[in-house]
Amino acid sequence: MKNAYIWIGGIALVLASATDVLAVVGRHIGVPLRGSIELVQAFILVAGGIALIIATHAGSHARVHILADRMSPPWKARVERVAAALSALLICAFLAGGLWIAADLWGSQEVSELLHLPYRVLRIICNVCLLLVLLAWLRKVLGRERP
Amino acid sequence: MMATPGTGLIGIAILLALLVAGTPIGVALGLVGVGGLVLVLGLEPALIKAGVVAFDTLTRYELGTLPLFMLIAQLLFAADASRDLFDAAAKFVGHRRGGLALASVGGCAGFGAINGSSLATTATIGMVALPEMRRRGYSDALATGTVAAGGTLGQMIPPSGALIVFGIIAEQSIGQLFTAAIIPGITQALFYLAVIWLLVLWRPSIAPRSERAPWPERLRAIGRVSDMLLLMLFVIGAIALGWMSPSEAASVGAAGSFAIIIWRRRLTMAVLHKAFADTLRTSGMILMVVLGALVFSVFIGVTGVANLIADGVSGLGLGPVPTLILIALLLLVLGSVLDGLGLMLLTTPILLPIVEGLGMSPIWFGIFIIRAMEIGFVHPPLGLNLYVIHEVTPDVPIRKIFKGVVAFLLSDLVHLLLLILFPVIVMGLPQWLAQ
Numbered sequence: 001m002k003n004a005y006i007w008i009g010g011i012a013l014v015l016a017s018a019t020d021v022l023a024v025v026g027r028h029i030g031v032p033l034r035g036s037i038e039l040v041q042a043f044i045l046v047a048g049g050i051a052l053i054i055a056t057h058a059g060s061h062a063r064v065h066i067l068a069d070r071m072s073p074p075w076k077a078r079v080e081r082v083a084a085a086l087s088a089l090l091i092c093a094f095l096a097g098g099l100w101i102a103a104d105l106w107g108s109q110e111v112s113e114l115l116h117l118p119y120r121v122l123r124i125i126c127n128v129c130l131l132l133v134l135l136a137w138l139r140k141v142l143g144r145e146r147p
Numbered sequence: 148m149m150a151t152p153g154t155g156l157i158g159i160a161i162l163l164a165l166l167v168a169g170t171p172i173g174v175a176l177g178l179v180g181v182g183g184l185v186l187v188l189g190l191e192p193a194l195i196k197a198g199v200v201a202f203d204t205l206t207r208y209e210l211g212t213l214p215l216f217m218l219i220a221q222l223l224f225a226a227d228a229s230r231d232l233f234d235a236a237a238k239f240v241g242h243r244r245g246g247l248a249l250a251s252v253g254g255c256a257g258f259g260a261i262n263g264s265s266l267a268t269t270a271t272i273g274m275v276a277l278p279e280m281r282r283r284g285y286s287d288a289l290a291t292g293t294v295a296a297g298g299t300l301g302q303m304i305p306p307s308g309a310l311i312v313f314g315i316i317a318e319q320s321i322g323q324l325f326t327a328a329i330i331p332g333i334t335q336a337l338f339y340l341a342v343i344w345l346l347v348l349w350r351p352s353i354a355p356r357s358e359r360a361p362w363p364e365r366l367r368a369i370g371r372v373s374d375m376l377l378l379m380l381f382v383i384g385a386i387a388l389g390w391m392s393p394s395e396a397a398s399v400g401a402a403g404s405f406a407i408i409i410w411r412r413r414l415t416m417a418v419l420h421k422a423f424a425d426t427l428r429t430s431g432m433i434l435m436v437v438l439g440a441l442v443f444s445v446f447i448g449v450t451g452v453a454n455l456i457a458d459g460v461s462g463l464g465l466g467p468v469p470t471l472i473l474i475a476l477l478l479l480v481l482g483s484v485l486d487g488l489g490l491m492l493l494t495t496p497i498l499l500p501i502v503e504g505l506g507m508s509p510i511w512f513g514i515f516i517i518r519a520m521e522i523g524f525v526h527p528p529l530g531l532n533l534y535v536i537h538e539v540t541p542d543v544p545i546r547k548i549f550k551g552v553v554a555f556l557l558s559d560l561v562h563l564l565l566l567i568l569f570p571v572i573v574m575g576l577p578q579w580l581a582q
Contacts, residue, residue: 003420010423013218013401016211020398024391037208040394044211047427048204048434051214054424055431061171062432062488068169079169086165087174093181094438097198100191126202 002057009050016043035114045122049129056136061087084140091137095130102127150187155452158183162443162493172489177439183446200441204434208394209314209321214430215397216306219382220262221422222404226413228375229271232257235368237279242359245347247283248293251276252339255297256332257372259304260379263311264429265487265524269298269532273539286353287543289346292551295532296339296559299521302487304332305383306397309491309520312433313513316440316495320510321393322386326577327510329387331518331566338558346554374410378403387580433488440492447496457501467505471567474498475519482523486531490523491516507570514573515566522559525552 016039023036055061063083068076102123110119158179165175177197184193204210236253240246254272262268273294280290302309305325314321347354360368382400385391391399408414447453460470482490495516502512524532533548566572 006420006424006427009427010419013214013423013426017215017218017398017401020211020395021402024395024399040211040398041206041208044208044214045206047214048210048430051427051431052434053431054427055429055435058428060428060432061173061435062486063169063171064166064485064489065169067167083168083170083174086170086178090174090177090181090439093194093197094177094201095198097194097196098201099198100195101198101202122206123202126205129205130201 002054005050005054005057009047009054012043012046012050016040016047019043035112038112038115038117041112042117042122045125049126053129053132053136056087056133059140081141081143084137088134088137088141091130091134095127095134098123098127098130150449150451152450152452152455154183154187155447155450155455158446158450159452159493159497166485166489171435172486172492173435173437173439175439176436176443176489176492180439180442180444180446184442184449187446187449196445197442200445201438204315204438204441207315209311210434210437212306212321212393212397213308213311213433214426215394215401216263216308216311217426217429218422219397219400219404220264220267221425222401222408223261223375224271225418225422226375226404226408226411228261228372229254229258230275231368231371231375233272233275233279235365235372238360238365238368241357244351244356245289245343245354246357247276247280247285248289248343248347248354249340251280251290251293252297252300252336252343255294255300256304256336257376259301259332260306260383261375262301263306263308265299265302265521266531266535268301269294269535270539272298273536277536277540281540283357284355286551287540288547288551289343289353290551291533291536291540291543291548292553292555293339293343295525295530295536295548295552296342296555297336298532298535299524299559300332300336300339302517302521302524303328303335303514305329305386306393306400307517308433309487309517310513311393312437312488313491313495313517315437316444316492317499317509317513319513322389323510323577324513325383325393326387326580327514327573328517329383330572330576331514331562334565334572335518335521335559335562338562339555342554342558374407378407387576389580436488436492440495443492444496453497453500456497457504460501461504467507468567470505471502471507471515472564474501475515475563475567478516478519479522479526482519483526485523487520487523491520508574510577511566511570511573515563518559518563518566522556522563525559526556 019036019039023033026033162175162179181197233254236250240249255268258268305328310324311321314324382396386393386396536548537545
């Protein structure tokens, strides 16, 4: 699964890069690529969402170690579990807000300006990524993964 | 609960407690932000704001700049950029007394232009330069201090990850920030070169001379880095001259890095997988902090605590320069306990209005706060770069690394003071290019 995340996120980055390069070249040779920014936004959403999942699974979120590094291992494990629970709570808030807006705008046919990319799909991708981040944090709370 | 500055101050106190307790920085910022908004605005507006911030940030075009510049660094790292850059600099100045230390600063500046991270620059140049300097009889203090200080150039020399994050948080042009960082980055490197020169002049035994590389060897070494240097010069130049937006320049840079790594026959599935994995992991870490900081800054804005502090500071009637020196001292003290990104994201929503009230540009503030952040990377007790160096050379006691960095730290403080006294060092280039 982890490999799948890495390849999907990486390919999304490559596609974002390729789209921007084509847009720059097109602009300079007089063949502008319409809506390139909208495409890049969609690729960046996929890459960014997956980056959050990977960083959470890898336990690489930035933190201040000044106190945690001086604790005994059992206390450190407890504190890390509490931190994981707080993290899950925050992601829950982001997800709840995301779902709320998605539900409110579900029937509004919200699309991007030039390419008419359906925002509904982008919101689903965003919320699925947040859900996977939430699950990753919950695994740490339950002790199935190192926080 | 009412949205008062008092609520904001309580929020900041809770945030500091969460940070010290080891809660991830982004989570602590976000929790205080969302929790505070729930209290002052109610559950529904707070959750909707959180949802809006998450979606808007993840689909933000400028955000692509960050992972793409990281991808460039990962790809060029796989192409042996750090070794080649140090080697090229060493071939030119390595025979002079202290030459390898000068080459290390040059390598850090060059790798900083590819990388954008202080810790990564310190680690990669450290792995290449430290064994070489120690083999040639350089003192441990000079060798480790040089690389620890030189590594901070990664944060300042564009493209810089910290500048991108500041641009997103403070809603400032990333292109202008990159342009504004060029002169401070160059002057910072020159300060380090001057420190090495003075140290070696004072105690020549700490850095013996080495053999001189013949010109054909020097030219071969330059040839090995020319493609990377030209690519990064083009990327930074295109942003400074307004030919491309930072996001476009990052994309062109990533495409160029792919071309270089293919040309050098280094592109394998394993290399690509590692480059993607490292890029995504670091981007995810920074993205979490950005998400938290954006919600936190909404909370700080709603409570009006930034205005209260700004009024308090202007009420002191100190004038711009003493106030900015006071802010610099505050940042240096906070930098002793908070890591660089946390320091920037916690203080930007509070300090930016104060600095703007003093008539300074937000672009100047971005460079100023990143310069202060960099100093936090080398001053005790946190000094993350020092610990990175200690991991690279475990047999050198951390005390000796601290000792080695003191002279560079003093030059950092002088440089920071100069940025305050002469804002033109920061704003001169962007203003000149805008004309």
